Amino acid sequence: MIRKLALAVGVAALGLTATACNTVKGLGQDVESVGQAGEEAID
Template sequence: MTKKILLALGITSMTLTAAACNTVRGAGSDLQSAANTVDDAT
């Protein structure tokens, strides 16, 4: 029973970590795109 709980917690934490990385990467891309737009406008 304990192994099943630990396995579920491990899978959940890995999933959340992967989702957070994708979110941060997406935010970085958005900021870079905005910076490029400002550079092109000036």
């Protein structure tokens, strides 16, 4: 349950930050930060 919630929050955050990102490098950093936040939420 918590894992699904963390995934949903991560996807929502990715969607919001992707619209603000202007470069591929920035998008990669955004994806990485969402992944790290998801891992922390699961642990």
